[in-house]
Amino acid sequence: MEERLKREQEEKEHKKKEKAEAHLYTIIKVARDEDLAEQIGKDIYFDLVDHDKVKSFRIQKQMPFTVFKEEVAKEFGIPVQFQRFWLWAKRQNHAYRPNRPLTPVEEAQSVGQLREVSNKVHNAELRLFLEVELGADLRPVPPPEKTKDEILLFFKHYDPEKEELRYVGRLFVKANGKPGEILGKLKEMAGYAPEEEIELYEEIKFEPTVMCEHIDRKLTFRASQLEDGDIVCFQKAVPTEIAERYRYPNVPSFLGYVHNRQVVHFRSLERPKEDDFSLELSRLHTYDDVVERVARQLGLDDPSKIRLTSHNCYSQQPKPQPIKYRGVDHLSDM
Structure with a gap:
């Protein structure tokens, strides 16, 4: 009994101390590809990640960001030179996406300074996306230089037969390139044969209603107004006579269903x-x-x-x- 009281007292003291020192710390939430793959199609369907379910670090505001990167290396086993962090941004249409990589100047700051740059909204926390590029042997390689002409896109694959949406990865594309140039890569990501026809859609927003539009392959990514952090959903092209067999034959119809479905108890x-x-x-x-x-x-x-x-x-x-x-x-x- 005495042992328990002592333990409870210690816990109380610890919580009190944490509360008193809260202003000295920042919570940093780091989302990775693994989180996206785990959550999309199970916990979430829209956007990319639920930040409440990703790894969070409680870090002293004074800590230089470079030292924080060493903590990340310990936690995830990704050496510092292979890490690139992106800031998230809330868009006007309420979508929440990775917006841009941190600059070397920002990385030289303390965690506390960086949090102030990054957001006016989630005051207590800093949200980051950790980009890690893998080489042919699936080992991390240094992130490629990102030019102004490159856009980071995220890809979800939809299977109308299984009514299943999943995250399959991300790619850098040339802003002046066209979707035709990445079709081979996308088919590979989804495990399709090279001759398979596929359709592409952009997931734009989901509040108050779903907006998901067909991407015109003849236009460049820039002309289609695609930018860093955008989401492209793709699927096998479904001939009209087969489409009738499916409840939701394409991405927009499936996302509309997910957005509006409601379990009702009677x-x-x-x-x-x-x-x-x-x-x-x-x-x-x-x-x-x-x-x-x-x-x-x-x-x-x-x-x-x-x-x-x-x-x-x-x-x-x-x-x-x-x-x-x-x-x-x-x-x-x-």
């Missing part, structure tokens, strides 16, 4: 505290769509005989008034 009015069943619906479903799905689940012939009532999550009871028949446009209004 309870019988007599037993408002326990779930009867749940259905995956879309926020865009109409009143008729919703009751039709419920009828199918219950094995009823006439969906118009179903009455729905919204749930009060505070009292765990149904709301006093049921939803009027066709009284709302979409599931999101229910």
